[in-house]
Amino acid sequence: MDFPTFLQTVANSVVLGSIYATVAVGLALAFGVMQMANFAHGELFMGGAYVVYVLYALGGVPFPLAVVAAFPIIALLGMLTERFIFRPTRGNVLAGFMATAGLALILQVLVGQTWGVGLMRSIPTPYMAIAEFGPVRLGWQRLIIIPAAFIMMGGLWLFLHKTKWGKGLRACAQDPEAAAINGIGNNKMASLSMLIAGGFAGVSGALMAPILAVTPYMGHGIIVTAFVVVIVGGMASIEGAVLAAFLLGFIHTFTTTLFDAVVSTMVGVAFMALVLVVKPTGLLGRVKQ
Amino acid sequence: MRILLLIVVAALAVAAPYLVPEYYVEILVLFLINLLLASSYRLLTTTGDWSLSHVVLMGVGAYATALAAKLLGWPFWLGLPLAGVASAVIAAALVYPLLRTKGFGFFIASFAFGEFVRLIWVKFTNPFGGPRGMINIPTPELGSIDFFFATPYYYLTLVIVALCLWILYRIDRAALIGDVMKAIYMDEDLARSIGVKVNHYRAMAFITGGFFAGIAGALLAHRLGAIDPKNFDINVMVYLVIWVVVGGTKTFWGPFLGVIVMTIIFETSRPLLEWRPLLFGGILIFFLIFMPGGLESLLPKRWTSRGSSATEVTG
Numbered sequence: 001m002d003f004p005t006f007l008q009t010v011a012n013s014v015v016l017g018s019i020y021a022t023v024a025v026g027l028a029l030a031f032g033v034m035q036m037a038n039f040a041h042g043e044l045f046m047g048g049a050y051v052v053y054v055l056y057a058l059g060g061v062p063f064p065l066a067v068v069a070a071f072p073i074i075a076l077l078g079m080l081t082e083r084f085i086f087r088p089t090r091g092n093v094l095a096g097f098m099a100t101a102g103l104a105l106i107l108q109v110l111v112g113q114t115w116g117v118g119l120m121r122s123i124p125t126p127y128m129a130i131a132e133f134g135p136v137r138l139g140w141q142r143l144i145i146i147p148a149a150f151i152m153m154g155g156l157w158l159f160l161h162k163t164k165w166g167k168g169l170r171a172c173a174q175d176p177e178a179a180a181i182n183g184i185g186n187n188k189m190a191s192l193s194m195l196i197a198g199g200f201a202g203v204s205g206a207l208m209a210p211i212l213a214v215t216p217y218m219g220h221g222i223i224v225t226a227f228v229v230v231i232v233g234g235m236a237s238i239e240g241a242v243l244a245a246f247l248l249g250f251i252h253t254f255t256t257t258l259f260d261a262v263v264s265t266m267v268g269v270a271f272m273a274l275v276l277v278v279k280p281t282g283l284l285g286r287v288k289q
Numbered sequence: 290m291r292i293l294l295l296i297v298v299a300a301l302a303v304a305a306p307y308l309v310p311e312y313y314v315e316i317l318v319l320f321l322i323n324l325l326l327a328s329s330y331r332l333l334t335t336t337g338d339w340s341l342s343h344v345v346l347m348g349v350g351a352y353a354t355a356l357a358a359k360l361l362g363w364p365f366w367l368g369l370p371l372a373g374v375a376s377a378v379i380a381a382a383l384v385y386p387l388l389r390t391k392g393f394g395f396f397i398a399s400f401a402f403g404e405f406v407r408l409i410w411v412k413f414t415n416p417f418g419g420p421r422g423m424i425n426i427p428t429p430e431l432g433s434i435d436f437f438f439a440t441p442y443y444y445l446t447l448v449i450v451a452l453c454l455w456i457l458y459r460i461d462r463a464a465l466i467g468d469v470m471k472a473i474y475m476d477e478d479l480a481r482s483i484g485v486k487v488n489h490y491r492a493m494a495f496i497t498g499g500f501f502a503g504i505a506g507a508l509l510a511h512r513l514g515a516i517d518p519k520n521f522d523i524n525v526m527v528y529l530v531i532w533v534v535v536g537g538t539k540t541f542w543g544p545f546l547g548v549i550v551m552t553i554i555f556e557t558s559r560p561l562l563e564w565r566p567l568l569f570g571g572i573l574i575f576f577l578i579f580m581p582g583g584l585e586s587l588l589p590k591r592w593t594s595r596g597s598s599a600t601e602v603t604g
Contacts, residue, residue: 031393035393037393037396037397085574085578088578089577089578092581093392093393093396094339094392094393094396095577095578095581097393097396098339098530098534098573098577099573099574099577099578101527101530101570101573102527102531102569102570102571102572102573102574102577103570103574104570105527105566105567105569105570105573106566106567106570106571106574108566109563109564109566109567109570110567112563113563113564117563220523224400224401224404227397227400227401228401230397231394231397231398231401235393235394262408262411262412263412265404265408266405266408266409266412269401269402269404269405269408270405272398272401273386273398273401273402273405276386276387276389276390276394276398277386277389280389280390280394
């Protein structure tokens with residue numbers, strides 16, 4: 001690998017790490033607050049891509065507007081998931097996790113039957129131009145993912161640390177009972193965490209829609225990576241998830257460049273195995289009771 | 290009463306190929322294989338480890354016997370035990386890192402590990418055939434008996450599956466193994482405090498369950514004649530979970546109920562092919578939320594009370 005290729009790969013890694021981060025923080029946040037994992041998180045990502053397909057490719061709504069619209073639409077889907085699946089199975093990670101696996105099947109069929117299975121939905125690329133930084137070339141379509149991710153991460157950080165609701169979320173993640181004693185409703189916080197998780201997954205899918213093959217089954221590709229990121233980062237740790245997202249972004253991009261996509265997934269999974277054996281709580285995880 | 294029931298079931302099982310049309314014999318073969326798969330999976334769930342790599346372990350057995358038959362010319366009779374051993378060996382390799390995780394971490398890690406093994410089949414076209422898998426896996430022969438047709442293969446499967454289920458039943462009933470596993474599920478710390486080597490038993494359940502999954506895989510491979518990585522992906526795993534959740538895991542017979550009922554629903558929903566995942570997803574959610582004990586919880590208590598166990602999805 002020569003130097004220009006190396007720089008190019010680094011740039012690609014940052015793009016990929018950004019998207020992993022926006023997908024995985026929601027998973028980590030929801031897990032921290034509810035101790036529940038959403039297997040249908042990949043389908044929320046898929047839903048975001050279909051929002052762009054329907055609004056932008058079919059409806060002619062400007063691309064940025066379609067991406068922004070993905071937030072409330074998929075956030076609502078996330079909140080419904082909390083209300084009708086996670087709340088009745090509260091306290092039982094396995095039941096919640098498996099029930100969302102059922103939800104994933106349902107969403108795939110609904111989307112597939114509405115907009116067609118089989119061939120990918122074609123979405124015209126909104127930003128054709130290519131930015132050049134010395135030897136590094138990045139399509140605008142990919143480049144905008146980096147600032148978008150930074151805005152979302154920054155917004156989430158501010159929300160969690162500066163607002164009453166955000167502090168409530170963090171309190172709930174630390175100790176739900178103590179939070180409840182202090183008047184922070186666990187159900188409300190669980191709902192809020194799934195709102196954010198859904199919104200972030202939706203916007204990520206929306207941003208990636210022109211780059212990826214949009215199919216009802218595209219969630220499969222992202223969910224393995226999202227779970228690897230969350231495990232490596234330490235389950236409930238948002239900072240850990242962001243760190244792990246960029247680590248995985250680099251590992252995946254470099255192994256894909258040097259070998260191929262299958263090897264890249266294998267290396268990612270093997271990396272997770274290593275973390276589990278050496279430090280089961282993840283990179284930034286704390287020991288939970 | 291129990292003996293009588295057993296005799297009736299055995300008689301029905303033996304007569305079955307002559308009671309139903311040819312096409313259904315094919316389904317009965319798959320049904321028996323699924324029964325073994327679900328029952329071996331229940332062994333893992335008795336310790337609380339709902340692994341998501343079990344179907345991949347089945348695949349290990351299928352690939353092992355297919356490779357042995359095609360590359361080394363091994364007959365089915367050697368390939369079958371090889372499949373079990375291969376799956377047990379891979380299970381042993383996976384379980385030690387997995388034991389460091391619990392609950393949610395265990396599900397995800399087992400899912401990812403299974404995916405790793407599956408990707409090896411996708412990646413290495415030689416010898417695994419890559420994404421298109423392996424074809425022309427020979428059918429078993431015994432002297433002049435050829436097991437190509439559905440009915441002889443049904444009897445072959447019946448004998449092997451019945452033997453495996455009997456062993457699994459003995460394990461479930463053995464005070465030293467079965468009860469200890471359930472104790473681990475009910476209260477791991479308490480079990481540890483009275484000297485139970487918790488991880489030892491979790492590993493034993495995982496490896497033993499893997500062995501029988503491998504046997505099921507070998508039976509599947511020699512029946513289908515062709516296997517590919519998609520036969521063992523997460524979708525199939527979710528279906529296995531659906532069987533076990535629908536039936537229940539509290540007693541040995543719960544998964545049987547699940548496989549029977551879901552096989553009937555699967556076959557009758559053929560006209561609604563593309564809606565089937567939605568139906569199954571809905572059933573899964575319904576059972577997890579409204580009937581977490583599964584169908585077995587509907588049975589009269591005296592039928593299940595001799596089961597010494599207490600594990601279900603609620604926990």
